[in-house]
Amino acid sequence: MSERVVPPAARQRRRPTKQGVVLSAELIVDTALRLIEEHGADALSVRRLGRALGADPSSLYRYFRHTDDLMLAIADELIGRTLRVWRPTGDWRADLRELGLRMHAGALAHPRAAMLSAHRVTGRAHEIQAVEGIIGVLRRAGFPDPEAVRIYHAFVDQALAFGALDSAGTALPRAAREAEAEVWRDTYAHLPADTHPHIAATARHLVASMRSSSYPAALDLLLTAAQTRLDHLRAGTDG
Amino acid sequence: MSERVVPPAARQRRRPTKQGVVLSAELIVDTALRLIEEHGADALSVRRLGRALGADPSSLYRYFRHTDDLMLAIADELIGRTLRVWRPTGDWRADLRELGLRMHAGALAHPRAAMLSAHRVTGRAHEIQAVEGIIGVLRRAGFPDPEAVRIYHAFVDQALAFGALDSAGTALPRAAREAEAEVWRDTYAHLPADTHPHIAATARHLVASMRSSSYPAALDLLLTAAQTRLDHLRAGTDG
DNA sequence: CTTCACAGGTCAACGGTGTTGTCGTAAGGT
DNA sequence: ACCTTACGACAACACCGTTGACCTGTGAAG
Known part of the structure; x- marks a missing residue:
């Protein structure tokens, strides 16, 4: 494993997924929010999110250490929008x-x-x-x-x-x-x-x-x- | 399946589990509360609860239709204690x-x-x-x-x-x-x-x-x- | 232009979850 | 002592988060 998650600044090799999507922390957060909004709260799972993005679920772990990490990123985005x-x-x-x-x-x-x-x-x-x-x-x-x-x-x-x-x-x-x-x-x-x-x-x-x-x-x-x-x-x- | 859950009043055949425990809705709720208190909220799962009770997980479905049902029973027990x-x-x-x-x-x-x-x-x-x-x-x-x-x-x-x-x-x-x-x-x-x-x-x-x-x-x-x-x-x- | 390290996407697997259909058995009424 | 049936056990299903190993295309260096 070593270090799986790379800080956003250091990212450069933007390799598209098999289905042609170029991932990014932003895209993942946005897609997660869309998923929650459209299909209810329990529609959010790593696997479903991966499917919605057109990527393997495990790819998300290159951007967030675990689901909780992702949730905090989503929450942060929400505070910003409200304020x-x-x-x-x-x-x-x-x-x-x-x-x-x-x-x-x-x-x-x-x-x-x-x-x-x-x-x-x-x-x-x-x-x-x-x-x-x-x-x-x-x-x-x-x-x-x-x-x-x-x-x-x-x-x-x-x-x-x-x-x-x-x-x-x-x-x-x-x-x-x-x-x-x-x-x-x-x-x-x-x-x-x-x-x-x-x-x-x-x-x-x-x-x-x-x-x-x-x-x-x-x-x-x-x-x-x-x-x-x-x-x-x-x-x-x-x- | 037909009807799995029997109303508490109608219960009579108190057959013990393989490990010798006689189940009841009360015992299940109490055990669930103990489990939550001792090992945290994520310690509560049908399977773990079954293990803690000394019974097969599926047995609990004779007392509660699903996990949500069990949660409601737990909540009501807490209200009762407060009241x-x-x-x-x-x-x-x-x-x-x-x-x-x-x-x-x-x-x-x-x-x-x-x-x-x-x-x-x-x-x-x-x-x-x-x-x-x-x-x-x-x-x-x-x-x-x-x-x-x-x-x-x-x-x-x-x-x-x-x-x-x-x-x-x-x-x-x-x-x-x-x-x-x-x-x-x-x-x-x-x-x-x-x-x-x-x-x-x-x-x-x-x-x-x-x-x-x-x-x-x-x-x-x-x-x-x-x-x-x-x-x-x-x-x-x-x- | 070619080379080549490695970022990052993919695959397969592990151990967990809730839930259901089926089956055997022992308890209770007669 | 028999019969019915409640109810506990088992096995299976589809899902979940997470990880280690693998492989490939990218982008920089020469």
């Missing part, structure tokens, strides 16, 4: 809401990658840029430093956590996802009022609510609480 | 805070299981009991039904999502976890103020905050927002 289109306007609440929803949407677009990368701190350029931007928004809004950090931390983790949670939902095989919807419709909607009064009373709302992600609601709750805190601080300072 | 020690006092905010922290702690106690099951709706006994309990607390507190469901949904998902997120963190190999802490200490704590003013200004707080979970803070923010909403509703009704 690239965020333009803070100066309204802290609207800006954070926008960014939160974008992060969540980005995760849902690539469930498998989101699940694997949510809990990792990369310390890379894109991530640092995001941290600086969010804390900046909060400080400019008037939050004192410890408060800004607390809210930053909760905000980011919430976006990542819900992104991963909801991604896991969409990554399920179609049959399992339908089974879940059925559980709410069939089991919860028909519990008798004498044994389960609260579920019976709210069944209609439950079935409707469970159909969609609770992230927007949770995000708004977080922002509302932050707003309340800010109002409180202002009142304390002004009066 | 078993929760005693609502009547103070809705304190009760939900208590339950949220318990769920989070329960997830951290079984990181791998939490990660695998956080996103599943089981529709099983313990879960139903939890739903009834939480919505009951909210309705008794005075939230109208749609509001109660919205908050219930956000509350539960947030507890599960953070549970899974933080579990993923603790499930990392020790080396990787230390590397992450280092990133905060070394990279973020030393960014120059002229390029990253906001990070530089709050670095001290950042390093401290990132060491621990943001779930308690996020939970308090959610409860604060709910309280605000409740006050608002009361003011509207009373005045």
